[in-house]
Amino acid sequence: MNIKHTILSLGLLTAITSTMALSHDTNENSFSNALESKHRAQADRDRDAGRKPEKVMKFFGIKPGMTVLEVLSSGGYYTEVLSHRVGNKGKVIAQNNKFILEVFDGRFANEFNNRLVDQRLPNVMHYKKEFGEFDLTNEVDVVTVVLNYHDLYSSASKEKRMKILAQLKKALKPGGVLGLIDMETNAKEHNPKLHRVNEAYVKQELAEAGFELDGEAAFLRNPNDDYSKVVFDPTVRGKTDRFVLRFKKPS
16 A cells, blocks of 8 residues: 555544544433433433433443333333433333333333323333243343342242343343343342342342343442341432443353
């Protein structure tokens, strides 16, 4: 390659790199503006400080255009965050089961439905499925399980959890990510009444299910948490010690 071609190649590489950086900055600014928008519920914006959704999205590697399966979406706080994150070319498959939709006189169902009024979140599909009914195969970029694995650990047998994890693994594309957040306990024996789960147990089960641990983050950790208290106790609610884990489906 002569000098002229080398210069042209370097110029093209610089232009491509600059364009990619500009696109990334534009996406990040657009996402930040969406989170701060007055069209987003104030209650959600108030929760952001404790949940750090921007850091969560970055750590899980969720980008515009992706398809995300959100397990047990409940009232949809993260559904809306994910909707803004993946953008118009992306898709959020927000799963809820019958129990979530009927508990507390349908509170979560009403909250979720209100988010979708007048096509506010057109890239969201409410995936009303029980575990065992999933029909997704190699089509999801990221699966999220946020503050819900402890309930599966408390209410389902290990055999059933392994089947659930197998469904999530099947839904993911090869190399896809499972992002998990939950509330820590240092107890050696599991106490379902606290709505917490030991991080080590979660890592062990995901490994047994064939997922590879790809990263862990400390931005939601709180060493001052009182592990003896139920997470709904006013003195710890919203300030619990939470682990953030990223797993991958082998390519």
